[in-house]
Amino acid sequence: MTTSPSWDVRQYLRHADHRARPFHDLLARVGDLPSKPARIVDLGCGAGNVTAALAERWPDARITGLDSSPDMLRAAESYAGPTEGGGSLDFAYADAATWTPDSQIDLLVSNALLQWVPGHSARFADWVAALPPGGVFAFQVPGNFDSPSHRLMRQVCASARWAPRLAGLLRSDPVLSPGGYLQQLAGLGCAVDAWETTYAHLLQGPDPVLDWxxxxxxxxxxxxxxxxxxxxxxxxxxxxxxxxxxxxxxxxVFPFRRIFVVARKES
Structure with missing residues (x-):
C-alpha cells in the first residue's frame, strides 16, 4: 500500500483492543534487554496507547515513540512524561522510509507499520547496526493481503468505475513471508524467531469490517x-x-493473519 496515508485517530482507535493484542503477543517473546535502564524506540507509535505498554514492561527505560502523522503524535502526547519506574516516555516525528537511529538502541519495536513502507527490508541493516549485542528488533505486520477484505478492495479499485482514479493505488504484496524476514535478518547477524498467527476477531455493529x-x-x-x-x-x-x-x-467473525518477527543481534 502507499506510504503515509492520512490518519483519523478516532476511527483507528474504535478497534483499539483488537489492534493492541498483537503488540502484547509480540512483546511476550522479546525477553531480556542488554542494558539497564534500556533505550527503547517504538517506530510507528500511532496514538501512543501501545507505546505506553512498553513503560509497564520496562518501567525504568527511556522510551521514544516515532511517527510521521502529526495527528497521531498529538494524540500520543497525553502519554508523555516520567514513568513510574524512573524512566521516561516521549514522542517525535520520523519517517520510517528514511529514519536512521543516531544512537544505540536496546529494543527497536514496530507495530503494524512496515506494510506502509515500500522496500522496508532494505532499512533493516541500518536499524540492526544500532543494536548492541543482545539488542532486539521486534515487529509485527498484517499478513492478510490475500483475504477477502483486501482482495475485494483491490477489485473495486480496478473496476471500470474506479480504475481511472484508483488503479495501482494499492499493492497486493507489501510484506514478506515469515521465512523471508528470517532470511533477511539472519543475514544481518541476528538470531530470529519468526511466526504467524491468525486472530478470529468477533466484531459488533453494522458493517464492522468496513468500519475496521x-x-x-x-x-x-x-x-x-x-x-x-x-x-x-x-x-x-x-x-x-x-x-x-x-x-x-x-x-x-473477522479472521486476521499477522506476521511476527523477533530478531536478537548476536555477539
Missing part, C-alpha cells in the same frame, strides 16, 4: 476520493464485505 478498514487499509482510497465519491465507493465495497463476512448470532 476505514481506520487502516482503506485510508489511501479515502484520501484520493472526495466525500461524495468516497461514500459511493464504500457503499459498493461495503456490500461485497457483507457477503464475504456475514453477521452471525454473536457478531461478525
Amino acid at each position: 478498514v476505514k481506520g487502516t487499509g482503506l485510508r489511501p482510497v479515502l484520501d484520493e476520493l472526495g466525500t461524495a465519491e468516497a461514500a459511493e465507493f464504500t457503499a459498493e465495497y461495503g456490500a461485497l464485505l457483507r457477503d464475504a463476512y456475514p453477521a452471525g448470532p454473536h457478531g461478525t
